[in-house]
Each structure stands twice: as structure tokens, then as C-alpha cells.
Amino acid sequence: MQNANAQLQVLANIDALTGLLNRRAFIEQMKQLVGLHSPVAMLWIDLDKFKEVNDNFGHAAGDEVIRQFGALLHRLRRDKDRMGRLGGEEFALLLLDCNLEGAQHFVQRLFDGL
Numbered sequence: 001m002q003n004a005n006a007q008l009q010v011l012a013n014i015d016a017l018t019g020l021l022n023r024r025a026f027i028e029q030m031k032q033l034v035g036l037h038s039p040v041a042m043l044w045i046d047l048d049k050f051k052e053v054n055d056n057f058g059h060a061a062g063d064e065v066i067r068q069f070g071a072l073l074h075r076l077r078r079d080k081d082r083m084g085r086l087g088g089e090e091f092a093l094l095l096l097d098c099n100l101e102g103a104q105h106f107v108q109r110l111f112d113g114l
Contacts, residue, residue: 015085017063018070026084026092033094041095041103050089065089072113076106 013025021029033040047069054062066089073083073091082094095103 017066018085020070020073021082021084023084023086026082026086029082029094038097039099041098043093043103045091047089076109076113
């Protein structure tokens, strides 16, 4: 029963394509940060021209792009970071204990990984 409940919890909170938090779970994580006294950087990412991938190569190719981008985010994240797929090709990241310089460094690593 505990195993079944744990699986349901994962299904309720995790995006199936990326393994990142889904929109609802990500928003809950944001709410938990209210009152936090350490710096938090939030990044909002929208994959440009994603519709063209789906239109020209099909939805399976689009899904693979989403999966690969999710895998890149997984590789770059620290344990304390929170990352979610908000829908379609939109992603949001909460980098905890991260100032502007740290956020810029993360973005550079992200671009280097593409």
C-alpha cells in the first residue's frame, strides 16, 4: 500500500516526459519559499520555435526535444534547486541560495550544454 501511495505521489507531482516537477507541484514549491531569507533566483524558459519542430518533424520529435531539455536541466541542477515543466515548452527553475552572479553562471552552463 505504501508503494502504491508513493507511486501516486510521483504521478501527481512529476511531469512524465521530463521527470521535472509539473506545474502544480512547482507552484507549491514556490509557495513554500515565502519568508525564506536567503537569495532565490527564478528562471523562466520558453523554447523558441518549438511549434516549428512539431509542425515539421511531428510530435514524437517534439517530445524528444522536451525530454532532452529536461535531461539537461537534471544534469545541471543542484540538490536544492527546484525545476518544473509548466506546460508545452515552458520551464521554470528556482535556484535556492543563488544570487545574480550564480544565476548568470547557471545560465552560461545551460547555454554551454545546448
